[in-house]
Amino acid sequence: MILALFLLSGWLILLLIAQRQFFHIALLGFPGVVLHEFMHFIIGLLLFAKPASFNLIPRRSGERWQFGSVSFTGLNIFNSAPVAYAPLLLLGVAWWLFHQWMAPQVTAHHYLEGTLTGYVIACAVFYSLPSVTDIKVGGWSTLFWGAIAAIALYQFPIVRVEIRKMVMVIFQ
Numbered sequence: 001m002i003l004a005l006f007l008l009s010g011w012l013i014l015l016l017i018a019q020r021q022f023f024h025i026a027l028l029g030f031p032g033v034v035l036h037e038f039m040h041f042i043i044g045l046l047l048f049a050k051p052a053s054f055n056l057i058p059r060r061s062g063e064r065w066q067f068g069s070v071s072f073t074g075l076n077i078f079n080s081a082p083v084a085y086a087p088l089l090l091l092g093v094a095w096w097l098f099h100q101w102m103a104p105q106v107t108a109h110h111y112l113e114g115t116l117t118g119y120v121i122a123c124a125v126f127y128s129l130p131s132v133t134d135i136k137v138g139g140w141s142t143l144f145w146g147a148i149a150a151i152a153l154y155q156f157p158i159v160r161v162e163i164r165k166m167v168m169v170i171f172q
Contacts, residue, residue: 001103001106001107003106003114004098004102004103004105004106004107004114004118007102007106007114007115007118008098008102008118008121008122010118011118011119011121011122011123012122012125012126014028014122015028015029015032015122015123015126016126025067026058026065026067029067029123029126029127030056030067031119031120031123032123032124032126032127033056033067033068033127034056034068035087035090035093035123035124035127036068036087036090036127036128037054037055037056037068037069037070039086039087039089039090040070040083040084040086040087040134041054041070042086043082043083043086043089044070044072044075044079044083044086047078047079047082047083048074048079049072049073049074049075049079049080049083050072050073050074051070051071051072052071052072052073053069053070053071054069054070055068055069055070056068075137076141077140077141077144078141078144079141080137080138080140080141081138081141081142081144081145082138082141083137083138084130084134084135084137084138084141084142085130085134085138085142087127087128087129087130087134088128088129088130089128090124090125090127090128091124091125091128093124094121094124094125094128097117097120097121097124098121101117102114102117102118102121105117
């Protein structure tokens with residue numbers, strides 16, 4: 001398990017270093033871009049945001065590079081936050097892959113498979129964070145869903161109790 005964490009950390013550091021050069025991060029991080037944009041696309045499809053285009057070709061946007069994009073025609077206050085923050089689901093995917101695939105491979109001395117899996121996991125973690133554009137797109141929807149959650153917590157004490165129980169189970 002420690003060796004698997006070490007390998008994963010190595011990949012994350014390599015991605016951070018590669019981020020300084022466009023060509024390096026464009027090549028090394030491409031699987032992460034695909035995962036990031038795919039999550040937007042899938043959640044948008046499931047929540048009727050009507051994906052209109054899917055682009056993985058890097059292009060210059062002012063001072064920055066945009067590595068991929070998905071555009072939608074049906075975003076509204078109900079679905080824009082889940083669609084905008086969909087790449088955060090990659091953290092759960094990465095956690096599952098680490099525990100179910102990478103750690104067992106490294107423990108069984110299958111280092112090549114463990115290293116390659118670590119690369120995929122590192123890409124998923126590295127590209128799971130929403131971009132500035134994602135945060136802008138999900139802004140009002142985030143406030144809306146935050147208000148709904150606050151009202152639910154205030155109005156229904158049973159919700160607070162259930163959340164406490166779930167947290168206790170997770171951190172036991």
